Amino acid sequence: MRLLVFGQTGQVAHALQALPQDITALPRSAADLTDPAACAAIIREAQADAVINAAAYTAVDRAESEEDLATLINGTTPGAMAQACADRGLPFLHISTDYVFDGAGQTPWKPGDPVGPINAYGRSKLAGERAIAQAGGHWAILRTSWVFSAHGANFVKTMLRLSETRDALSVVADQIGGPSPATGIAQALVTMAQAMADGQGGGTYHYAGLPYTSWACFARETFALAGRTVQVTDIPAADYPTPARRPLNSRLDCSATRADFGIEAPDWQAALADVVRKVCA
Ligand SMILES: NC(=O)C1=CN([C@@H]2O[C@H](COP(=O)(O)OP(=O)(O)OC[C@H]3O[C@@H](n4cnc5c(N)ncnc54)[C@H](OP(=O)(O)O)[C@@H]3O)[C@@H](O)[C@H]2O)C=CC1
Ligand SMILES: Cc1cn([C@H]2C[C@H](O)[C@@H](COP(=O)(O)OP(=O)(O)O[C@H]3O[C@@H](C)C(=O)[C@@H](O)[C@H]3O)O2)c(=O)[nH]c1=O
Numbered sequence: 001m002r003l004l005v006f007g008q009t010g011q012v013a014h015a016l017q018a019l020p021q022d023i024t025a026l027p028r029s030a031a032d033l034t035d036p037a038a039c040a041a042i043i044r045e046a047q048a049d050a051v052i053n054a055a056a057y058t059a060v061d062r063a064e065s066e067e068d069l070a071t072l073i074n075g076t077t078p079g080a081m082a083q084a085c086a087d088r089g090l091p092f093l094h095i096s097t098d099y100v101f102d103g104a105g106q107t108p109w110k111p112g113d114p115v116g117p118i119n120a121y122g123r124s125k126l127a128g129e130r131a132i133a134q135a136g137g138h139w140a141i142l143r144t145s146w147v148f149s150a151h152g153a154n155f156v157k158t159m160l161r162l163s164e165t166r167d168a169l170s171v172v173a174d175q176i177g178g179p180s181p182a183t184g185i186a187q188a189l190v191t192m193a194q195a196m197a198d199g200q201g202g203g204t205y206h207y208a209g210l211p212y213t214s215w216a217c218f219a220r221e222t223f224a225l226a227g228r229t230v231q232v233t234d235i236p237a238a239d240y241p242t243p244a245r246r247p248l249n250s251r252l253d254c255s256a257t258r259a260d261f262g263i264e265a266p267d268w269q270a271a272l273a274d275v276v277r278k279v280c281a
């Protein structure tokens with residue numbers, strides 16, 4: 001199966017290229033997501049069996065002051081990609097986020113639960129979800145959360161960097177979610193693309209690590225695996241002011257992903273051990 005991937009440098013795009021698949025990954029210089037027509041034209045001419053969009057505007061705090069740009073990249077262009085795929089009969093796979101939910105309650109969110117983003121990034125990603133569904137065709141949206149990897153920028157690498165100069169950190173403990181290894185997301189997308197190329201599955205799905213945890217516990221586990229002595233103090237999000245609000249309940253229920261594709265929620269602690277080993281090597 002030939003896969004066309006938008007994005008080359010990001011965490012998930014990088015993990016996709018490490019898989020033993022026939023993948024063409026497009027960097028920003030070849031496919032700029034600020035140009036929906038150009039991205040659609042690439043799909044119209046591509047030699048591919050399925051298309052995966054792994055590029056996005058992911059700067060959550062910056063999106064508060066650049067919502068139009070975030071919405072173009074995360075909303076309008078994925079819609080145009082989905083339309084081009086629908087016109088050609090190609091499966092289209094896209095990645096979305098826990099931040100489409102408002103974070104109320106403590107129950108894991110199911111794919112069909114009501115959305116209600118509380119920040120600009122979440123609204124831009126929801127715009128993408130809606131544009132893709134509206135395009136029709138054979139599409140899948142995989143919502144994930146708290147992505148980490150040895151490659152690229154993420155919370156784990158931020159914590160490891162801070163541990164070089166700090167012996168104590170205050171970390172938010174009342175936002176709860178599932179850290180998700182980029183390697184697992186990439187494998188899940190390929191499994192889904194193969195099933196979809198065979199005419200199976202489609203719609204909105206969730207993929208996130210278990211057990212659910214807080215950012216503070218995620219940081220503690222990172223330091224323990226790296227053998228770094230950093231005192232982590234639990235704080236409420238209210239004591240860590242940021243431009244964007246973040247949902248308190250980011251738990252994603254992944255049972256439909258297992259039912260439709262046989263994909264299991266990953267064990268983030270095992271994946272974190274691998275990532276820490278690579279980053280600290
Ligand atoms: N990171 C996370 O914690 C989470 C991510 N997601 C979603 O998962 C997907 C993958 O995220 P992740 O791998 O972490 O992303 P990264 O933040 O690691 O990388 C973003 C990628 O998008 C590319 N990109 C950004 N703007 C443009 C543009 N205008 N044109 C072309 N390419 C562009 C970047 O390229 P360049 O290097 O040129 O900037 C980079 O390759 C996204 O859809 C994201 O919304 C969902 C939940 C959590
Ligand atoms: C650096 C730092 C962060 N924090 C908090 C802030 C925030 O609540 C939490 C995580 O910070 P980050 O900036 O890494 O998280 P953020 O960029 O919001 O991560 C999100 O990215 C987007 C793309 C997604 O789709 C989400 O699933 C999620 O992964 O940690 C602390 O409490 N102490 C610290 O020292």
Ligand SMILES: [Mg+2]
Pocket residue numbers: 058059060
């Ligand atoms: Mg961030």
